[in-house]
Amino acid sequence: MNKKLVFIAFVVSLGGFLFGFDAGIISGVMSFAGPEFELSEIQSGWVVSSPSFAAMFAMLFSGRLSDSIGRKKLLVFVAFLYAISAALSALATSYEMLYIARMIGGLAFGAALVLAPMYIAEIATAENRGKLVTLQQLNIVFGFFAAFLSNYFFNKYNSSESGFLTDDNVWRWMLGVELIPAILYFMFLFFVPKSPRWLYLKNRISEAKDVLIKLHGNDRGHIEVTSIEESINADKDKSKLKLTDLLKRSLRFILIIGLIIGVLQQITGINAVYFYATSIFKQTGIGTDAAFSSGVLLSTISVVFTFVAIYLIDRMGRRPLLLIGTAGIAISLLLCAYGFNQATYQLPKEKISQFEFSGSQKLMPFADKVYDNDIDFKNEIKSALGHVIYSKNDGVILEAATHINATLILIGILGFIACFAFSLGPVMWVLLSELYPLKYRGLAIGVIAFINSLISSLVQLIFPWELSNLGNALTFFIFGAIALVGFFILLKILPETKGKSLEALEKELVK
Numbered sequence: 001m002n003k004k005l006v007f008i009a010f011v012v013s014l015g016g017f018l019f020g021f022d023a024g025i026i027s028g029v030m031s032f033a034g035p036e037f038e039l040s041e042i043q044s045g046w047v048v049s050s051p052s053f054a055a056m057f058a059m060l061f062s063g064r065l066s067d068s069i070g071r072k073k074l075l076v077f078v079a080f081l082y083a084i085s086a087a088l089s090a091l092a093t094s095y096e097m098l099y100i101a102r103m104i105g106g107l108a109f110g111a112a113l114v115l116a117p118m119y120i121a122e123i124a125t126a127e128n129r130g131k132l133v134t135l136q137q138l139n140i141v142f143g144f145f146a147a148f149l150s151n152y153f154f155n156k157y158n159s160s161e162s163g164f165l166t167d168d169n170v171w172r173w174m175l176g177v178e179l180i181p182a183i184l185y186f187m188f189l190f191f192v193p194k195s196p197r198w199l200y201l202k203n204r205i206s207e208a209k210d211v212l213i214k215l216h217g218n219d220r221g222h223i224e225v226t227s228i229e230e231s232i233n234a235d236k237d238k239s240k241l242k243l244t245d246l247l248k249r250s251l252r253f254i255l256i257i258g259l260i261i262g263v264l265q266q267i268t269g270i271n272a273v274y275f276y277a278t279s280i281f282k283q284t285g286i287g288t289d290a291a292f293s294s295g296v297l298l299s300t301i302s303v304v305f306t307f308v309a310i311y312l313i314d315r316m317g318r319r320p321l322l323l324i325g326t327a328g329i330a331i332s333l334l335l336c337a338y339g340f341n342q343a344t345y346q347l348p349k350e351k352i353s354q355f356e357f358s359g360s361q362k363l364m365p366f367a368d369k370v371y372d373n374d375i376d377f378k379n380e381i382k383s384a385l386g387h388v389i390y391s392k393n394d395g396v397i398l399e400a401a402t403h404i405n406a407t408l409i410l411i412g413i414l415g416f417i418a419c420f421a422f423s424l425g426p427v428m429w430v431l432l433s434e435l436y437p438l439k440y441r442g443l444a445i446g447v448i449a450f451i452n453s454l455i456s457s458l459v460q461l462i463f464p465w466e467l468s469n470l471g472n473a474l475t476f477f478i479f480g481a482i483a484l485v486g487f488f489i490l491l492k493i494l495p496e497t498k499g500k501s502l503e504a505l506e507k508e509l510v511k
Contacts, residue, residue, distance in 0.1 A: 002215070006132070006135075010135055010139070011185075011188045011191065012115075012192055013116045013138075015082070015113065016136040016137065016139035017140065017142055017143040017185075018082050018109060018178065018185060020143020020144040021143035021144070021147045021178055022102075022105055024143065024144040024299060026048050027147075028171075028295070029151075029175060031395075032168075032170055034047075035388050035391045036167075036168065036171075037094070037095045038387075042461070045460060045462065045463065045465065047099050047102065050106060051109065052271070052456040053453075054106030055107065055109055055110025055113070055453045056110060058106070058111040058114075060446050060450035062114045063442030064446060066115055066118070067442045067443075070198055071194070071195045072193070075111075076189050076190070078109075081105065081108035082105060082178070082186075083179055085182075086105070086175065086178035086179040089102055090173070110449070114445050114446060116136045117429040120135070121133055121433035121434065122198065123195060127499065129314075130313035131313060133430045134310045134430060136426070137306050137425045137429065147299070148295035149299070150177060151174060152295065154170050158170040167392075193214070196208040196212045197228060199211065201438070245443070246440065251510060258444065258445075260489060262449065262451055262455075263451060265424045266456040268329055269333070269479040272459050272463040281410075301417050302417055302418075305418045309421065312422070313426065318430060322424065323487065325427075326483060328418070329423070330481075331415070332412045332413070332416035332419060333416055333476050333480030334484075335411065336413060337473050339408040340471070343373075343402060343404035343472075344372055344404075345374060346371070346403065347368070348368060355393070355397075355400075357393045359385055359386075366380060373473075374467075374473075432444075434497045434500075434505055438506075466478075
């Protein structure tokens, strides 16, 4: 594969790295920032989900805006927003400042997640388009890996012996370190060319031809030129696009496919698991330190199986990867639900006496009492200690009380992450970059990404509430049941797009 193409695709998709880093880092941040600002469950959910809420508006408009000003120019502005968000988040002095700073980052990653696959698809050839677009998902999981590794080390060195890191400032360093990759992203973007297909949209034909020849060489460059010109000549309607244009009968089938995949990717709970990974692992009773290190394992699995997707997506195809992955997601989530359903909770008297936090003796009336579900146990402990003290010490409390097959839960969560990493994660963005004609691509991807991000923000917002009010078992069962329904829908309607030019796909799918 052309090394220049790989470099350009990797740089453009660095916005995905920053998204993954931000999403992964917050799972460790909330263990410290939540108690410091005395946040309720809904407030904690809003700090986590507010970037996704902002992202859905950026996703809706970024595609169309990039049609006007260019993919590259908008990506440079996105990198600038990432840097601003990282700095303000680290300096936040209140709950309001923290979520507003994170919403600025949400605007950035919302635009980046739409623009990167669109741009990459427009510079790639049919043979390597799947691999190159999947680089965005690879960058996302690299971002998660870097975030969980960063959180692990920050948590490790945040000890009573450390004079530098404390519970009051460690979360600021966790957030502030994102400034480094944001600045690098901004600088590297100046080395990528403008999208050749966007240049054609703007009637800058000679510039577009120059870019295509530099990217692909003389022979293949002219083949790409011919393919683009044939597609443009076939569509003489240059009228301004409206949102209602997506409702045309000719686009209905591909719009439905995009919407179903866009909803399914988030409604199965992937970002809830990523964003709250540390909290979820604490629920298994493995302890705070082990919860942080399990996050590193989780992100490592993501990286490994994203490489599997890159290897298989242009060999096996999009449809088999999505179907196998979605089935695996359903099985893994239902396994987690079963594991949590079998758990019991009991605080031994000797464990309570060993607790070192303030007010621990208030737990003595609950000593040796057996609970068959996590809701009753956590509610009684919270009522005794208060929400703030419980939030600061939930790891040690659950470690002492939980009797559960933690290995089963870990297998279920890692299975979910692995299946997502080679299917719904990367394949959704590949399909969205392929399904829609050039004229409608920015608008269609923006609308679907808007809905995708809306679902994501809602899932993240209510996830802490679900764990507190529905319990771990029912929460994971709901996610698993949704994934199972999604599998059967995709089995019925999903087409294959591998190995076909964007223009050939338009002839085949747009009736």
